[in-house]
Amino acid sequence: MIPVTSFAGHEVAVFGLGASGRSTCLALLAGGARVAAWDDGEAARTAAAAEGIHVVDLASADWSRFAVLVLAPGVPLTHPEPHWTVECAQEVGIEIIGDIELFFRERNRLAPNSQVVCITGTNGKSTTTALIAHTLEAGGAVVEMGGNIGVPVLDLALPDGARIHVLEMSTFQIDLTPSLAPTIGVLLNLSPDHLDRHGSMENYAAIKERLVASSQAAVISIDDPLSAAIAGRVAARGVWVSAISSRGVKPGVAPLFFDQNDRLNVLASDGTTTDVGSLDGIGSLRGRHNMQNALAALATASLALPGAPLSDHVAAFRSFPGLPHRMEEVGRKGKVLFINDSKATNADSTEKALTSWPRDIYWILGGLPKEGGITPLADCFPRVAKAYLIGKAVDEFARTLDGHVPYEHTGTIDKALAAAARDAAASGAPEPVVLLSPACASYDQFKSYGHRGDVFRALVAELIKEGG
Numbered sequence: 001m002i003p004v005t006s007f008a009g010h011e012v013a014v015f016g017l018g019a020s021g022r023s024t025c026l027a028l029l030a031g032g033a034r035v036a037a038w039d040d041g042e043a044a045r046t047a048a049a050a051e052g053i054h055v056v057d058l059a060s061a062d063w064s065r066f067a068v069l070v071l072a073p074g075v076p077l078t079h080p081e082p083h084w085t086v087e088c089a090q091e092v093g094i095e096i097i098g099d100i101e102l103f104f105r106e107r108n109r110l111a112p113n114s115q116v117v118c119i120t121g122t123n124g125k126s127t128t129t130a131l132i133a134h135t136l137e138a139g140g141a142v143v144e145m146g147g148n149i150g151v152p153v154l155d156l157a158l159p160d161g162a163r164i165h166v167l168e169m170s171t172f173q174i175d176l177t178p179s180l181a182p183t184i185g186v187l188l189n190l191s192p193d194h195l196d197r198h199g200s201m202e203n204y205a206a207i208k209e210r211l212v213a214s215s216q217a218a219v220i221s222i223d224d225p226l227s228a229a230i231a232g233r234v235a236a237r238g239v240w241v242s243a244i245s246s247r248g249v250k251p252g253v254a255p256l257f258f259d260q261n262d263r264l265n266v267l268a269s270d271g272t273t274t275d276v277g278s279l280d281g282i283g284s285l286r287g288r289h290n291m292q293n294a295l296a297a298l299a300t301a302s303l304a305l306p307g308a309p310l311s312d313h314v315a316a317f318r319s320f321p322g323l324p325h326r327m328e329e330v331g332r333k334g335k336v337l338f339i340n341d342s343k344a345t346n347a348d349s350t351e352k353a354l355t356s357w358p359r360d361i362y363w364i365l366g367g368l369p370k371e372g373g374i375t376p377l378a379d380c381f382p383r384v385a386k387a388y389l390i391g392k393a394v395d396e397f398a399r400t401l402d403g404h405v406p407y408e409h410t411g412t413i414d415k416a417l418a419a420a421a422r423d424a425a426a427s428g429a430p431e432p433v434v435l436l437s438p439a440c441a442s443y444d445q446f447k448s449y450g451h452r453g454d455v456f457r458a459l460v461a462e463l464i465k466e467g468g
Contacts, residue, residue: 016072
């Protein structure tokens with residue numbers, strides 16, 4: 001735990017008592033603050049109280065006594081409208097911040113030169129964060145990984161100048177971190193997502209830009225127009241920018257980490273190019289999208305561990321175990337491969353999975369649909385042997401697939417898996433793939449994408465067990 005001393009002797013309002021909210025409360029208490037915490041959910045309030053956190057109905061509290069509001073990142077700050085706690089805080093003129101802001105304040109107090117790597121982007125954040133942490137550890141660094149992935153940031157070890165903190169950050173978290181100042185900031189890509197929470201694509205991109213603009217050095221993809229424009233602006237501010245491109249060399253851009261003929265290459269500022277290896281045979285980095293993730297990790301490692309050979313970092317990729325629920329190989333039964341890609345909650349993310357195999361995909365999809373549905377995936381439809389529809393999206397997705405991909409209305413994930421496994425096993429394909437990549441949120445039938453993926457994994461294990 002990182003005791004938060006910034007508000008010692010003051011009373012702090014905390015709204016949102018999930019894992020990061022409870023972590024925040026305990027860190028504030030350890031640092032000498034008084035905490036008044038609340039959540040709209042009774043179960044969350046009960047869990048917090050059981051940990052010794054003072055639960056107070058903030059709707060009837062005297063807000064003039066609070067020094068700050070610490071807001072959970074999932075709570076609306078501006079759009080579609082400010083949460084009522086935000087309005088209460090604004091009325092009395094107190095700051096509204098998040099747990100990562102508390103981390104940076106403690107880092108500035110304890111070890112301002114301690115390395116902090118922050119990763120953002122629309123897709124690939126979690127894989128890239130985990131791959132960077134893995135690569136740095138393989139290079140001999142002591143690494144603490146958390147933030148929007150796995151461990152709440154205040155549950156990590158203290159910044160001390162020796163550790164490297166590697167933090168995944170969503171736009172919600174960036175919004176709540178005014179003191180954001182990474183040693184290295186990473187921007188992977190930008191495509192429409194969570195626009196209901198940001199109002200417009202311009203607002204969304206501007207929040208992402210703030211992470212790399214506030215960094216000492218930045219790793220930025222130049223494969224999409226918005227990210228490329230950000231790279232130019234950030235470099236003009238005097239930030240060192242290492243560009244990455246999974247689409248080849250860009251004239252006039254160096255240093256550049258780029259893909260050439262499915263190999264990792266580096267274009268140095270002096271114009272020399274070095275081939276440092278490939279991702280061939282690395283199951284945890286299967287698919288074209290992982291080239292961008294690997295290039296980002298390679299560029300970041302070159303900045304964080306400047307003395308290490310780049311080929312050593314690529315060698316470290318081969319022992320990367322991958323992430324649960326993101327292109328996770330969960331089993332084989334005979335010739336059939338089962339992949340859990342439950343983390344693919346939008347079409348852009350699912351596209352990365354569908355393009356990882358040229359054909360013979362038995363695709364399980366559906367859930368709570370997002371704007372645009374799966375229409376953007378039309379170019380991938382020839383790769384799909386058959387689709388199996390679940391959740392609220394069944395009728396909408398059936399209309400999109402009709403006449404292009406054979407499909408079944410299976411409704412639930414257990415029925416979808418049984419049908420997909422049956423059809424894949426009966427096919428003449430040498431290695432058919434049963435792919436759960438929903439292109440949807442999970443909340444119609446599951447608690448989270450993780451819950452959905454866990455259920456799928458367990459069902460696959462049972463299916464394999466039954467087969468002997």
